[in-house]
Amino acid sequence: MIKNNKAYLFVAPFVIVFLTFNIYPILLTFYYSLTNYTGMGGIENADFIGLDNYRRLIQDDFFFQAFFNTIRIWGLNFAIQIAIALGLALLFTDIRLKLKGLNWFRALFFLPNIITIASVALLFSILLDWNFGSLNQMLLSLNIIDRPINWLNNPTYAQSWVALIGAWMWFGNTFIVLMAGISGIPTDFYEAAFIDGANWWQSFTKITLPQLKPILLYVFITSIIGGLQIFDLPMLLTDGRGAPRGSLNTMVLYLYNQAFSFANFGYSAAIAYGLFLITIVFSAVTFKTMYRGQVKVKKGGKK
């Protein structure tokens, strides 16, 4: 490593922009979370009200509803996504099946992931339309249903659709990641297990899953951090305020509406920090589980 004053020049743009557009807004948001700011007139027009916004937050039924909506949507989405992705990854890595066309399937399954969520949301909002949506029309013409179903007017259906659309967009990505993980497991493990007479289920639970644990946790943690921030899809699928009956009101949608629909900037800032805290808690719990898992493996190895 050498010293050269040019180094300061090289990092200067980054540091200046970072401080101005990252750190300062985060601190400013924190300050506003302690005020009753309405979004008009800047910092002089914000009255300091201490922790009132946070007190309101922990008593706010809508925020709790938004939290549980978010978790429910994410949970269902993750369950569907991981089931499909893991199933596909196991099929494509099976040494006896030797399936062909991996590159094609991988690309096709991944494609929905890069489509603009705003477009996806609007597309599904009309495909799922009660009267004129293609889905109901298709189900009616196939005689699967005899009356149109109002998909987006029923809280359970609406949440399930958000989860399903999310899973549709993300299972390809998860599949690729899991494939990479499984391909990294040495094949001698499986050969040895095969010689020892292990069946498919045994080598899956005793070799694949434990070996895959770090990757699974990586998938889990990236998924939950993304899932807690879900916004575009629930906003554009219905009225943007969480219809039907508040079931699509997610935490970030609530944050957005509090600030930009109801001019409660101060409270919205408190929601942002609440969301941040929740993210930290979820990440910490996951990391801790991962750490404990690794220690166990090490101990087992020493014996």
Add this chain to the structure above:
Amino acid sequence: MKDLRIARGVIYFFLVLLVIICFIPFYMMIVNATRSNSEILRGFSLMPSDALFANYETLTNYINIWLGFRNSLFIAVSVTVLNAYFSALTAFALAVYHFKGKNAMFIIFIILMMVPGQLGLIGLYDLAATFGILDTYWPLIIPAIAAPFTVFFFRQYLITSMPMSILESGRIDGAGETYMFHRLVLPILSPAIATMGIFTFIGSWNNFLFPLVIIRSPRLYTLPIMIRQLQGSPVAQNLGAIYLGIAISVVPIMVAFIFLSKYIISSISAGAVKG
């Protein structure tokens, strides 16, 4: 062996079925974009019709979707270029030099990589209002200069694949540090720049929340914001036109993906194994 062949057949059948289910939404989008409103109201069809041009006219009479395209492209390209150049510059400094505050910078990086973007939303909006840059592209583009994750990725890449001896021999030949950055370091980094570039571009192209908050004037709308405007607009009276609007926003990305898919997928695999 015969069992295996049957099993394979069944599996391929379900794989193809899954592909079909995945693509039905896109297929319906394209078919319905060619059908007139009354055809769509009357019922479901898998066959394209002939109303594509009429739908296009209805759509473009209401919004200038290609303007949204151009705006999104302008922002995404600017963001990708700034992100790549300044991240490379910062990563270079971090990998090669010793300077005061380097460790502190590194720790702040790691912490902030976990912070959700929404945390600073209110502050960024207010900052933009104070600077008088609301309803401009500045608050959407400038932050790309400071992208901790890209810097981190580039730094790791430089440490593993750039021999320091190159820089030393450069210095003996009298090359300046800035010159070496442009002539030696950037080319070495180019595979990493391409990888991050694709994801940065897609991220910016799909960005919804920040433009939604920052942009007011219709002439500055990005594509996702324009798509949102279609909802509940007069165009929504004509379902064919709205399907076409969505299709126009989706199909070019699909075409681009055909050329880049191999590259994107190998990047995701590599990232996962490292993480």
